[in-house]
Amino acid sequence: MRIFDPHIHMTSRTTDDYRAMYDAGVRALVEPSFWLGQPRTSPASFFDYFDALLGWEPFRASQYGIAHHCTLALNPKEANDPRCTPVLDALPRYLVKDSVVAVGEIGYDSMTPAEDHALAAQLQLAADHGLPALVHTPHRDKLAGLHRTIDVIRESNLPPEFVLLDHLNETTVKAATDSGCWAGFSIYPDTKMDEDRMVTILQNHGTEKILVNSAADWGKSDPLKTRKVADAMLKAGFTEDDVDQVLWRNPVAFYGQSGRLQLDVLTPDPLHEGNSILRGGE
Amino acid sequence: MTARKELDAELGGTARAWLDEALAEAAHDAAAAPDALRAEVSPCASPPWELRYAAAGRHCGPEHADSVRSLLLVEARAPLSSVTRLYEQGTAAERRAVLLTLHLLDLGDTALPLVEDALRANDTRLVAAAVGPYAADHLDPHAWRHAVLKCLFTEVPVAAVARLADRARGDAELARMLDDFAAERTAAGRPVPEDLRTVLALTAPTAAPAPTEEF
Numbered sequence: 001m002r003i004f005d006p007h008i009h010m011t012s013r014t015t016d017d018y019r020a021m022y023d024a025g026v027r028a029l030v031e032p033s034f035w036l037g038q039p040r041t042s043p044a045s046f047f048d049y050f051d052a053l054l055g056w057e058p059f060r061a062s063q064y065g066i067a068h069h070c071t072l073a074l075n076p077k078e079a080n081d082p083r084c085t086p087v088l089d090a091l092p093r094y095l096v097k098d099s100v101v102a103v104g105e106i107g108y109d110s111m112t113p114a115e116d117h118a119l120a121a122q123l124q125l126a127a128d129h130g131l132p133a134l135v136h137t138p139h140r141d142k143l144a145g146l147h148r149t150i151d152v153i154r155e156s157n158l159p160p161e162f163v164l165l166d167h168l169n170e171t172t173v174k175a176a177t178d179s180g181c182w183a184g185f186s187i188y189p190d191t192k193m194d195e196d197r198m199v200t201i202l203q204n205h206g207t208e209k210i211l212v213n214s215a216a217d218w219g220k221s222d223p224l225k226t227r228k229v230a231d232a233m234l235k236a237g238f239t240e241d242d243v244d245q246v247l248w249r250n251p252v253a254f255y256g257q258s259g260r261l262q263l264d265v266l267t268p269d270p271l272h273e274g275n276s277i278l279r280g281g282e
Numbered sequence: 283m284t285a286r287k288e289l290d291a292e293l294g295g296t297a298r299a300w301l302d303e304a305l306a307e308a309a310h311d312a313a314a315a316p317d318a319l320r321a322e323v324s325p326c327a328s329p330p331w332e333l334r335y336a337a338a339g340r341h342c343g344p345e346h347a348d349s350v351r352s353l354l355l356v357e358a359r360a361p362l363s364s365v366t367r368l369y370e371q372g373t374a375a376e377r378r379a380v381l382l383t384l385h386l387l388d389l390g391d392t393a394l395p396l397v398e399d400a401l402r403a404n405d406t407r408l409v410a411a412a413v414g415p416y417a418a419d420h421l422d423p424h425a426w427r428h429a430v431l432k433c434l435f436t437e438v439p440v441a442a443v444a445r446l447a448d449r450a451r452g453d454a455e456l457a458r459m460l461d462d463f464a465a466e467r468t469a470a471g472r473p474v475p476e477d478l479r480t481v482l483a484l485t486a487p488t489a490a491p492a493p494t495e496e497f
Contacts, residue, residue: 056372059405093328096336097373098344260340 001025001243005227006251007032007166007184007213008055010068011049013052017165017216017223017236018064020047020257024227028067028263030255031057032105032134035077037218046087050094058099067265068256071104071134079118080110088121093167096131102126104134105166109136113222116152123156132257133160137172146172151181162255164211169193173201177209182254186215187225195232209243211254283348284381293342300341301350304334308358310342316437328367335368335374338362339484351379351477355387362392369396384416391420401429410442430481431463440477450484457485 003025008032010018017106021029031053040046051068061068063146072094090134094100103126118218119135126133135153138145146165153163160180167186168176176183185201187193198212214225230243255261286305290298302397308331335354339347358364365387369380381400384393395415400412413429421429426449433440440446450456460482 007461012288038382055377056403059374097332098339098375099335099373262344 001227001230001240001247002027003224003247004251005029005213005226006211007186007215007216008223009034009217010061012218012224013216015060015064018061018066021223022064022066024224025108025230026064026066026223026226027265028069028251028261029061030069030071030101030134030251032071033073033101034075034105034217039081040078041083041163043084043086043090046084047090049051049201051196054085054094054099055098062265065265069099069101069261071102072100073103073106073122074118075105075117075135076109076115076275077137085118086219087099088118091122091125092129093130095125098260098264099105100131101255101260102132102134102164103129104157104164105136106133107136107166108138111145111148112125112143119149119152120156121279123158127157127161130258132164132254133158134164134166135181137165137167137176139167140169142169143171143175150175150181153181161255165224166213169213170197173205177205183252184211184213185215187222187229188215189220189222189225190216195229198229199232199236199238202238202242202246203236205211207238207242207250209250209254210246211250212246242258283352284346286353287294288343289342289346289349289353293346300351304331304338304350306355307331308354312357312359323429329364329474331365333369334370335379339375344468347375348379348382351376352386355380355383360387362389363487365389365393372419374405374407381408381411383414385414394420397421398425400424401425401432404436406436406438408435410438413438413443415417415444418443418449423453423455427453427459430456431459434460434475434478434481437475440481445480447454447484450481450489452487453496454486457482460485 005026008031030078033049033053050072053072058068072091074084074087080226095103103122106119106122108119109141109239123133135149137149151163153160162182163181165176165181166184168183169192173183185198187194187198201211212229214223215221216223226247230247233243252261289301295303311329311331332337335351338350342350354470355365365380369377372380376474377400378397397412397417400408405408409432417426430443433443438442460478464478467474
């Protein structure tokens with residue numbers, strides 16, 4: 001079984017998690033930039049974080065045979081902090097990087113005017129860079145937040161098939177799929193969604209344009225939830241091909257729209273590419 | 283690194299056209315202003331070829347990214363401000379291409395902080411790229427010895443260290459550091475890396491020259 005976790009915050013996880021994920025079948029993942037659990041106080045703090053998502057974290061992942069890509073953005077929560085908003089001006093130089101496969105996580109947290117601005121500006125950045133967008137739906141007042149999100153997407157230059165609406169549940173799945181966007185579900189130990197509810201949603205809505213992620217981070221979460229959904233799907237009578245579609249082909253199709261997915265994991269051998277420097281003297 | 287001529291032969295028409303344009307932009311930048319006058323106007327105002335630098339692999343193929351980036355740096359006669367910006371704002375792959383090209387640029391020892399940064403990293407691709415000819419020419423003895431030890435610690439093959447035999451020959455301090463490291467490993471019941479013995483042999487005052495490593 002091959003698994004692509006389309007939303008997981010590996011910077012908060014240990015190397016044991018990488019090993020366990022590989023053993024469970026995870027071969028590729030996307031790490032969206034998000035809030036660190038404690039406020040950042042300057043754009044420089046974001047830049048160090050972006051650099052980690054573009055350098056150190058892919059290296060760590062490659063040591064465990066997992067392809068690592070990222071999405072970069074100013075997250076909805078910190079879009080409200082004027083100390084952080086200059087990040088928006090620096091994003092263009094990051095969005096040209098090879099392993100950036102979307103703009104994200106963007107979206108709403110408390111639905112403020114500052115969040116309106118950051119969401120619209122970053123949807124435009126995605127359109128300008130030919131990138132999809134990973135759009136988080138708010139935890140509080142979710143259905144109203146989803147409708148407002150869809151309105152902003154309709155007004156943007158980004159087509160709905162370039163948008164993944166994430167953290168959906170039973171109350172938001174219909175509006176999300178009706179919008180033409182891709183639908184993402186984060187499976188958590190206690191909150192948001194669990195694997196059995198996920199299976200029911202798949203039974204009711206099918207397996208097209210639906211993505212499942214663990215969204216594991218620094219909070220109570222489980223990086224193996226993708227595998228647990230796969231197992232629950234099989235137990236409920238879905239085929240291996242259905243599982244492969246939801247847990248591999250759908251995320252590949254969505255992020256593949258960036259033209260930047262590289263699913264062969266480069267060997268961590270330091271001379272793999274550096275070899276060429278030695279060739280002249282050998 | 284693949285030379286321009288070989289690259290031209292290997293690249294398809296679209297990629298070759300992209301490379302031609304990118305190199306022309308770099309050459310234009312090199313001709314436009316003497317190094318001393320190319321001070322940064324603003325950290326966000328990068329010359330056009332620097333934007334090409336990030337996208338090199340997508341346009342010319344990931345296997346040619348290092349070579350294309352290196353060609354861009356050389357063609358632009360990249361000044362310290364450019365290499366520093368490209369390194370500091372670069373992905374690991376972009377940083378590696380800067381490190382691999384430093385010795386081909388007219389920078390004296392001014393780019394040493396980039397090499398030192400890479401040697402502090404634990405990303406072995408960066409460490410391997412940092413111990414090339416530029417490090418061989420410019421790292422002081424203390425930093426160079428630590429670079430060799432770093433390779434042993436992080437399992438970067440010492441074949442990556444440029445002019446290793448040359449610099450190691452007769453280096454009693456390096457020999458002592460290697461002996462201590464070997465003793466520490468032995469005390470811990472852990473194997474001594476084979477490469478350590480290779481380097482140790484090279485520290486003898488009359489050590490035979492290792493296979494040439496010319497660049």
